[in-house]
Amino acid sequence: MSKQSFKELPISKETLKSLERMGFKSPTEIQAKAIPIVMEGKDLIAQAQTGTGKTAAFGIPIVEKVHPKARKIQAIVLVPTRELAIQVTKEIKDIGRNKRIFALAVYGGKSIKHQIDFLKKGKDVVVVGTPGRVKDLIERGILKLSDVKIFVLDEADRMLDMGFIEDIQFIFDQTPENKQTLMFSATMPPAIKKLAEEFLRPDYQTVRIKPEEVTVDRIKQIVYRVDRDRQFERLTESLKEHPDTKTIIFTETKKGADELAGKLRKKGFNADAIHGDFSQAKREKVLKSFRKNQLQILVATDVAARGLDIKGVDLVMNYSLPKDVESYIHRIGRTGRAGKEGTAISIMNTEEDNVLKQIQRKTNADIKVINLSDKKISSGNGSFGKKRFGKRRFTRR
Incomplete structure (x- = not known):
């Protein structure tokens, strides 16, 4: 695959400046294949490992599609671990720096009151979290997902391994039917394919990066x-x-x-x-x-x-x-x-x-x-x- 520039992808000037500041030279294979599909509004299931640049593959479209002045949660990203929640949130913030995109990481092990205070301020338009803490915030009436445009499952296979399927289903049901759903998984066992059939629209696209x-x-x-x-x-x-x-x-x-x-x-x-x-x-x-x-x-x-x-x-x-x-x-x-x-x-x-x-x-x-x-x-x-x-x-x- 010949090297291409981020300028060849449907990305705004503000985001391109952020990517340049982050030291991103050219898109990885998963970014080059996934970003155009996501920007078209298609649902996507992508097989890609950590280290392939998959966070930016969904982070860039999120930054392009949400509106910072809306003061409502417009994208939700579910991840299996606290560390990944922190890492993904930081990268989305960095990508969205020039568009003033605010993102919040929510996970167990840290004060829920602190996270509630941030959500009440209304600045965050993207939430990245572990399923248990996200569900908790929804049940408390603090986290409202009725305006979500993009729903992302990152490391979907590991979340299923960890027994999060019921929490994921609960969270998914709190989001609008007409949202865009993206699934990223390092492996593609039958359980992931079954989940894709349940969550994604029939015309969803598939991208595979060979490990x-x-x-x-x-x-x-x-x-x-x-x-x-x-x-x-x-x-x-x-x-x-x-x-x-x-x-x-x-x-x-x-x-x-x-x-x-x-x-x-x-x-x-x-x-x-x-x-x-x-x-x-x-x-x-x-x-x-x-x-x-x-x-x-x-x-x-x-x-x-x-x-x-x-x-x-x-x-x-x-x-x-x-x-x-x-x-x-x-x-x-x-x-x-x-x-x-x-x-x-x-x-x-x-x-x-x-x-x-x-x-x-x-x-x-x-x-x-x-x-x-x-x-x-x-x-x-x-x-x-x-x-x-x-x-x-x-x-x-």
């Missing part, structure tokens, strides 16, 4: 296959092989994140966990330490890591493989950004062979698989045993 084009080309991928009781040992060995490296380690559960971070600290590693059960103050403290390089290793769940804007992550590790290929691609996409190279190391056990084969088949990447177990794994070139090295190349089909 492998976003992430894997610049990432060195290594998989260690070990017996389950040796996973932690192999993890610590890998960390020692990458000293002083800014690292995110992914786990499947909140409990697993806490336990792993604790075990790493006992081994002398500078590590801490982050997940949805943390208070807002604790989450912000941990993230601030990680961003400032005072914390070297962040142990996170998929949900906690969604939407986090953390630069300079050199190493991503999977402590066991994720259950689906899309999550794997999303995880490793935390490194290798901004044109830089990165490394992704996965510590899998011998019961995860089928997941490994799916990842190998779908990523179309150069993955180095190192078997450290006595149990053999079948491959296209036969099988290999303990401490044999298997490097496989996968060509695009």
Whole structure:
């Protein structure tokens, strides 16, 4: 896709000035494809990961379509986490700076009174929030959505995973029927497609940004296959092989994140966990330490890591493989950004062979698989045993 300018898109001069001030040079693929569709008034479902520029893909049209002097909420953006609410709100404010667009983030963990006071002032025309807090404000009679023009679900797949579907349905029902609905999701499971059929108008458009084009080309991928009781040992060995490296380690559960971070600290590693059960103050403290390089290793769940804007992550590790290929691609996409190279190391056990084969088949990447177990794994070139090295190349089909 040849590079184009934001000037070629239906964007006002005021917004173009804001984008220039933000350092935006040219639209990303998701922005180039989605913005014209949204500006035409079409409903949209877009598959795009964090790091592709998706926030501006809906943030720019929101800024162009709302009227700051109306003093009514005209756009509502639902997100799964507090951090993403803050991040999306800031970006919309920055994009709308020259048009004087006011946006407010609403989420749990902060005083609801403070958020109510801002809403009563009537300056905010865009609200970005987590479903629970948005629903709470609606039920209190403070947040009124009868003038909403644009309804956005960001990270829709994770919101469904977190059990927000009933809250989302409640909020959706408070908005006008003739609104424009946009859904952005990193993955496209059947539940998301079903939600699109329910929420979006029949003539909705679909945009897909292939995850492998976003992430894997610049990432060195290594998989260690070990017996389950040796996973932690192999993890610590890998960390020692990458000293002083800014690292995110992914786990499947909140409990697993806490336990792993604790075990790493006992081994002398500078590590801490982050997940949805943390208070807002604790989450912000941990993230601030990680961003400032005072914390070297962040142990996170998929949900906690969604939407986090953390630069300079050199190493991503999977402590066991994720259950689906899309999550794997999303995880490793935390490194290798901004044109830089990165490394992704996965510590899998011998019961995860089928997941490994799916990842190998779908990523179309150069993955180095190192078997450290006595149990053999079948491959296209036969099988290999303990401490044999298997490097496989996968060509695009």
